[in-house]
Amino acid sequence: MPDILLVRQEAAPIAPADAEAARRVLFGTVDGLGEQHSKSWRRFINRLFRLExxxxxxIKTHQARSGPFHRRHFALEQALFEAQERFEHFDQFLYWIKVGAGWVTWAAGPAGGVVPxxxxxxxxxxxxxxxxxxxxRVVAFLRGPHAARYLWPHLKDRADGMMNQILEGFSE
Structure with a gap:
């Protein structure tokens, strides 16, 4: 979820005409859904105008996830898991994909080193x-030089073709 930090930049007050124009745009083009959210939106914008x-x-934002996009991504992961030869357990496969894609938090490991x-x-x-x-990130990792050869070691130079075939089946 993206967080946004806003800071009041200048000491000069906002001119009434500028404030009115901004309110016209912010309340006319974008508004809260229903009375309660509309009131909350207006209070928030008015507080912004009064910042010192x-x-x-x-601001913490959250954009609802697209169900079709979500399902297509996980169908791709499932197809890769079923076709690969390295992992017996799906959760281990997912951890490997996340680490390879860099979707990690780096932390101190039990022996003092850094682990993902x-x-x-x-x-x-x-x-x-x-x-x-x-x-x-996942698609870039899967198309990179290591993922296919690791998942299908016996295919050697043809492993990239196997990866391409699966990814292209999902328009990737």
Whole structure:
């Protein structure tokens, strides 16, 4: 979920005509859904206009995830898992994909080294924007020089063809 930090930039007050024009756009083009959300939106914008120079506001956003996009991504992962030869357990395969795609948090390991901890892609942890980023990273990793050869070691130089065949089946 993207967080946005806003800061009031200048000490000069907002001219009434500028404030009115901004309100006209913000309340006329974008508005809360229903009376309660509309009131909350207006209160929030009005608070923004009253910020003091240097004052910071944090906005947390969440864009609902596209069901078809989500299902297509996980169907791709399932097809790869069923075709590959390295992993017996799907959860281990998913950890490998997340680490390969760099979808991790780096933390101190038990012996003091740095280890990757795979991040969640649950609906609560990754909205549509974050999930699209994850998907692009996964596809880039799968198309990279190592993934296919690791998943199908016996195919050697033909492993990339196997990966391409699966990915192209999902228009990737």
């Amino acid at each position: 120079p240097g004052e910071v506001v944090e 901890i795979p991040r969640s892609v649950s609906f609560a942890a990754a909205d549509q924007e974050a999930f699209e980023d994850f998907h692009q």
